[in-house]
Amino acid sequence: MNQPEVSVGIVDAQEIRFHLNGKYQAKGITVYGEQIVKYEEGGIRWNDMLYQELAFTPHEDELSFSLFEVTIGINFHWERKETQTFKGTLRLIVNDEKLCAINVLPVEEYLVSVISSEMSATASLEFLKAHAVISRSWLMAQMEKRKHLEKKHDSDAFFSFKKSDNQLIRWYDREDHTLFDVCADDHCQRYQGITRASSPHVRQAITETCGQVLKYQHEICDARFSKCCGGITEEFETCWEDVHKPYLIAKKDLATKTGELDNTSMPEMSEDEAQRWILLSPSAFCNTQNKRILSQILNHYDQETSDFYRWTVEYTQDQLSELISRKLKMSFGKILNLIPLHRGKSGRISMLRIEGSERNFTIGKELEIRRALSETHLFSSAFVVERQFDADSYEIDSNIEFPSRFILHGAGWGHGVGLCQIGAAVMGDQGYTYDQILHHYYPGTDIERMY
Numbered sequence: 001m002n003q004p005e006v007s008v009g010i011v012d013a014q015e016i017r018f019h020l021n022g023k024y025q026a027k028g029i030t031v032y033g034e035q036i037v038k039y040e041e042g043g044i045r046w047n048d049m050l051y052q053e054l055a056f057t058p059h060e061d062e063l064s065f066s067l068f069e070v071t072i073g074i075n076f077h078w079e080r081k082e083t084q085t086f087k088g089t090l091r092l093i094v095n096d097e098k099l100c101a102i103n104v105l106p107v108e109e110y111l112v113s114v115i116s117s118e119m120s121a122t123a124s125l126e127f128l129k130a131h132a133v134i135s136r137s138w139l140m141a142q143m144e145k146r147k148h149l150e151k152k153h154d155s156d157a158f159f160s161f162k163k164s165d166n167q168l169i170r171w172y173d174r175e176d177h178t179l180f181d182v183c184a185d186d187h188c189q190r191y192q193g194i195t196r197a198s199s200p201h202v203r204q205a206i207t208e209t210c211g212q213v214l215k216y217q218h219e220i221c222d223a224r225f226s227k228c229c230g231g232i233t234e235e236f237e238t239c240w241e242d243v244h245k246p247y248l249i250a251k252k253d254l255a256t257k258t259g260e261l262d263n264t265s266m267p268e269m270s271e272d273e274a275q276r277w278i279l280l281s282p283s284a285f286c287n288t289q290n291k292r293i294l295s296q297i298l299n300h301y302d303q304e305t306s307d308f309y310r311w312t313v314e315y316t317q318d319q320l321s322e323l324i325s326r327k328l329k330m331s332f333g334k335i336l337n338l339i340p341l342h343r344g345k346s347g348r349i350s351m352l353r354i355e356g357s358e359r360n361f362t363i364g365k366e367l368e369i370r371r372a373l374s375e376t377h378l379f380s381s382a383f384v385v386e387r388q389f390d391a392d393s394y395e396i397d398s399n400i401e402f403p404s405r406f407i408l409h410g411a412g413w414g415h416g417v418g419l420c421q422i423g424a425a426v427m428g429d430q431g432y433t434y435d436q437i438l439h440h441y442y443p444g445t446d447i448e449r450m451y
């Protein structure tokens with residue numbers, strides 16, 4: 001098969017400004033320089049004409065365009081806007097009374113940017129090769145899934161929540177995207193075009209693995225990854241739809257005493273076991289404070305986060321009750337307790353009951369819990385709750401003692417499914433090869449070349 005192209009959603013806005021850094025073709029004419037497009041009367045206003053769709057195609061492969069005011073780190077603590085530059089074609093379409101800018105380019109060129117955007121190019125070659133394979137695998141799996149759903153015209157497949165009067169179970173997956181293959185932010189894979197200069201090291205990793213994907217029983221793997229698993233990786237179904245993927249299991253992120261990689265699947269974790277596990281700081285590949293390795297995997301804005309293997313977040317009663325009520329758009333009154341109803345095998349909570357003076361409500365899955373308990377995203381849903389009481393905690397009217405403070409003790413950064421980026425970076429630094437890294441995080445898989 002020939003190398004496919006990928007369409008990446010970059011930005012949505014009423015007005016989009018961009019600069020064509022060379023000659024491009026659009027609507028039969030050659031254009032270059034700064035351009036402005038606006039949403040107007042259900043179409044795209046450009047050069048005093050109204051269009052339903054626009055495409056700017058470069059005359060030469062090496063040309064680029066720059067998009068202004070692109071938001072990166074959406075809803076994260078380091079969210080910011082910047083100008084970003086991209087190769088390939090720029091497509092503009094109408095979406096929900098806004099314009100959507102989409103970058104269309106070859107998969108391998110996209111991967112060079114993803115690897116450069118996700119981490120520092122100073123990481124070990126074997127780690128970069130492993131990441132190239134999983135980024136390619138994840139992308140190809142999503143593209144195949146989207147084509148399959150479109151062919152079936154299965155609109156229900158794009159809904160990822162279950163709601164009733166007393167619970168909301170929602171997961172956030174790439175099915176949110178129906179107009180392009182993937183988005184450019186952390187929701188999918190961080191993609192910033194050629195804004196971050198790529199290095200010969202990254203291009204070598206892409207070239208040496210060109211076309212290689214992970215497969216499980218002849219199907220391309222949905223190769224998920226996160227920043228730090230916290231010592232145990234998580235199962236797919238804890239975070240997304242209730243489908244078991246045999247290569248995305250819960251396992252310890254370490255080697256055995258004999259030096260062999262441990263691929264033993266973890267059992268269910270009780271609440272007492274979760275308490276012990278999260279309050280300890282056990283050995284794991286990702287349990288590192290090595291600044292040299294962390295600088296390889298964490299970009300400068302990621303390094304604004306210092307504690308991630310084990311972390312603590314504190315809220316007063318007023319802070320937590322206001323936050324939860326605002327995030328879930330319902331009044332809870334005072335918060336009495338946060339009770340895990342179900343945990344994954346890494347200790348991540350997939351169902352959490354919030355008990356308040358005015359109502360009880362259950363939320364899930366993993367990311368919905370993280371969003372409800374933080375202004376941006378809680379590092380992970382692997383946490384235990386410590387409640388503190390003081391002299392003012394007791395209410396005579398209700399005959400209930402409400403906590404004055406909640407302390408969340410947590411483990412890991414992200415959903416924890418599949419490859420743990422910090423753990424894999426440590427493995428690469430310790431001399432493990434890229435296929436060993438891949439088989440550690442995705443047991444039972446094979447590496448095959450698609451094109």
